[in-house]
Amino acid sequence: MCGIVAYKGNKDCHPILLDGLKRLEYRGYDSAGIACLFDSKISITKRAGKVKELQEAINTKKISKDFSTIGISHTRWATHGEPNHKNAHPHIDQSKKITLVHNGIIENYNSIKKFLLSKKIQFKSDTDTEVLVQLIGYFYNQGKLSFEESVRAALQRVDGAYGIVVLNIDFPEMMIAARKGSPLVLGLKQGEFFIASDISPIIKHTKKIIYLNEGEMIVINKEKYEIKSVNKNLVLPKKIETIDIKIDDLEKGNFDYFMHKEIHEQSDTILNTFRGRALKDDILLSGLSDYWKDIKNADRIYITACGTSWHAGLIGKKLIEKFARVPVHVEYASEFRYNTSLINKKTIVIGISQSGETADTLAAINKAKDVGALTIGICNVAGSSISRITDCGVFTRCGHEIGVASTKAFTGQISVLYLFALKLAYSKRTISKLSLVNHIKDEYDLVKRIKSVLMMEDTIKKIAVKYKEASGFLYLGRGLNFPIALEGALKLKEISYIHAEGYPAAEMKHGPIALIDKNMPTVFIVPKDRTYHKILSNIEEIKSRKGKVIVITNHKSKTLESLSDDLIVLPKTNSYLFLILATIVLQLFAFFIAVAKGCDVDQPRNLAKSVTVE
Numbered sequence: 001m002c003g004i005v006a007y008k009g010n011k012d013c014h015p016i017l018l019d020g021l022k023r024l025e026y027r028g029y030d031s032a033g034i035a036c037l038f039d040s041k042i043s044i045t046k047r048a049g050k051v052k053e054l055q056e057a058i059n060t061k062k063i064s065k066d067f068s069t070i071g072i073s074h075t076r077w078a079t080h081g082e083p084n085h086k087n088a089h090p091h092i093d094q095s096k097k098i099t100l101v102h103n104g105i106i107e108n109y110n111s112i113k114k115f116l117l118s119k120k121i122q123f124k125s126d127t128d129t130e131v132l133v134q135l136i137g138y139f140y141n142q143g144k145l146s147f148e149e150s151v152r153a154a155l156q157r158v159d160g161a162y163g164i165v166v167l168n169i170d171f172p173e174m175m176i177a178a179r180k181g182s183p184l185v186l187g188l189k190q191g192e193f194f195i196a197s198d199i200s201p202i203i204k205h206t207k208k209i210i211y212l213n214e215g216e217m218i219v220i221n222k223e224k225y226e227i228k229s230v231n232k233n234l235v236l237p238k239k240i241e242t243i244d245i246k247i248d249d250l251e252k253g254n255f256d257y258f259m260h261k262e263i264h265e266q267s268d269t270i271l272n273t274f275r276g277r278a279l280k281d282d283i284l285l286s287g288l289s290d291y292w293k294d295i296k297n298a299d300r301i302y303i304t305a306c307g308t309s310w311h312a313g314l315i316g317k318k319l320i321e322k323f324a325r326v327p328v329h330v331e332y333a334s335e336f337r338y339n340t341s342l343i344n345k346k347t348i349v350i351g352i353s354q355s356g357e358t359a360d361t362l363a364a365i366n367k368a369k370d371v372g373a374l375t376i377g378i379c380n381v382a383g384s385s386i387s388r389i390t391d392c393g394v395f396t397r398c399g400h401e402i403g404v405a406s407t408k409a410f411t412g413q414i415s416v417l418y419l420f421a422l423k424l425a426y427s428k429r430t431i432s433k434l435s436l437v438n439h440i441k442d443e444y445d446l447v448k449r450i451k452s453v454l455m456m457e458d459t460i461k462k463i464a465v466k467y468k469e470a471s472g473f474l475y476l477g478r479g480l481n482f483p484i485a486l487e488g489a490l491k492l493k494e495i496s497y498i499h500a501e502g503y504p505a506a507e508m509k510h511g512p513i514a515l516i517d518k519n520m521p522t523v524f525i526v527p528k529d530r531t532y533h534k535i536l537s538n539i540e541e542i543k544s545r546k547g548k549v550i551v552i553t554n555h556k557s558k559t560l561e562s563l564s565d566d567l568i569v570l571p572k573t574n575s576y577l578f579l580i581l582a583t584i585v586l587q588l589f590a591f592f593i594a595v596a597k598g599c600d601v602d603q604p605r606n607l608a609k610s611v612t613v614e
C-alpha cells in the first residue's frame, strides 16, 4: 500500500529511486513521483500511472534530470483523492521548503486542515498527506522549532498511520523519516543511506539493515544517522542486521510474470518450509519452543488474517481440530478487531500474514496482546511488524513474493499449519507416533508430486484458454477443499476480473445453482475421500442444468470422465496434501485465463500487495 524509497549519498539519486520504485510497484501503481534537492530548490517530478510513466517523464528533454544526491520518491495506492497528477506524492508545503512522501492514512486530516486553512494555508491536492507536510511547514516557518522538532510536533498531532520521509531545502544534508503503522527500513553503506518501505529496493546496494519500530524516527544529517523516538528527543540503541537475500530472488528470471515464477517455485518453497522442521519422527518448530507448554495447554485457538491468508486459516482450523482436537475459531482480522471476541489468557491467537504488515491483522494481534493472549505469527517476511510484535512464530520461508496475487505464500502457510497441527496433536497424544511418521513421509513425497503437477501446465493452459470468455465461475469443494474453492475463486477474480464464487459443494443447491447456464462453468475439487460420491451427485445437478464442469481430482473414474467437460487428474497423495496440488492447478488456471485476456497479472487493477491501511 504505497511504496517509499529515499536516498542520500554521493551518487545521483534518480536511477536509484526509479529502480527502487519499480521494485516497490507491487505496493501501489496509481501514480509515482520523485522530489530531490537541487541548486537550493526542490525539484519535483510526478506522473499519474505507473513508474514507467515517471521514468519516461524524467528521461524526456522537457523535464531536466537534475543531478542530486538526496531525494525521496513514492508509488501510490490511492486512499484519499483520485489517482491523478495533483494527488501524486511527493507533496510540498506552502513555503516550498519542505517536501514529503507518505504511506498510510492521516485519520484526523479534516480537523488539521481546518486549522491550517484558518492560518491562510492553501491546499493544492485532495490528499490527507498534504495536511501533514503543511503542518510541518507551519511549525517550521513560525521560526521557533528546528526542522526535526517541527516534524516531531506535527507527528504528535496526527492520528492514523504513517511511514514518511521528509526533506527541507534549508537543510540539504538532512533527511528525516518516521513510522507508525507503516513499515520503513534503513539501509546503510559507507557514505550512503537508503530508506524504503521494504528491503527490496535496498538489497542491491547493501545488506546492512535497520528495521524501524513503531514510533521511531530516523534523523540523517551529513554522514551520520540517529534513530530516535517520535515522542521524545531520545536516541535509541539499534541493532544493524545483515540480511541474507539475493537480488535474483527479486527478478523474474526466465518467466514473463512474477506470479508465474512464484507458482513454479512452490516445490522448493514447500520443501524449505518442511526442511529442518519435519524430522524423521518428530516436528521441530523452534520459534515456538519457549511457549510450547502454553500452546499445548490452550483451550481454544483463534486464527485471524485477511484475504488469501484467511483462507489458509480456514484450512488450519480443519487440520488442528481434526488432529489435535482443539476448538479453533477463524475470523477476518478486520472483524476480529471490533467483535466481542471471547479471548483470554488461555487462548492462543495465531495471526497469518504473508507481508507481516497488513494493518487489520496487526491491529487484531495487538487486541489479543492487550488481553494477555499468547500470540503466534505465521509470516513470510522476516523483520516485518507482525513477526516482531507476536510472542513467537514460524516463518513460511517462501522468499520474496512480488506478484500481487498470493501463491507460494499460501501453500507455505498451509504447510506451516499442517506441521503445527501435527506437532500439537502428537504432544497431546491425539495421534500416534506411527501416524506422525507417516504424515512426515507424505510431506516429503509431496514435493515430487508438485513437480509433476507443474509439468501439467500446458494441459491446464489449454483448458483455461477455452473458458476465458465465461461470464462467471463457481468453485465448489467440500471439507478441506472448501477453502481451496474460495481461494481458487479469489485468484480468478483478482487477476482476470471474472466474477467467481467459492462454495461448499453441497451448499450450491441452496442458491448459487440459480446462476448456472452454459456461460457459467463450475470448477469441482474432487478428492478420493468419503465425500467423493456425494460430489458426483452435485456434478450431476450442474450437468442437468447445462452447466460446463471442470473437475480436479486424484481419482479418475468412468462416471467422473463422462460427467466432466474437462478433467485434471492429479497424482495420489493423502487428502491433507491433495489440497496443495489442487491449489497449484487453480493458481495456474487463473493465471492462464488472465494472460489470455491480456490482463496485467502482476499488477491487477485497484489492488496492492500489502494493505497497510484499515
Ligand code: F6R
Residues within 6 Å of the ligand: 306, 307, 308, 309, 310, 352, 353, 354, 355, 356, 357, 358, 361, 404, 405, 406, 407, 490, 491, 494, 609, 610, 611
Ligand atoms: C490475494 C492476496 C490478499 C492477501 C491479503 C492479506 O491474492 O494476496 O488477499 O492475502 O491482503 O495479506 P497478508 O497475507 O500480507 O497479510
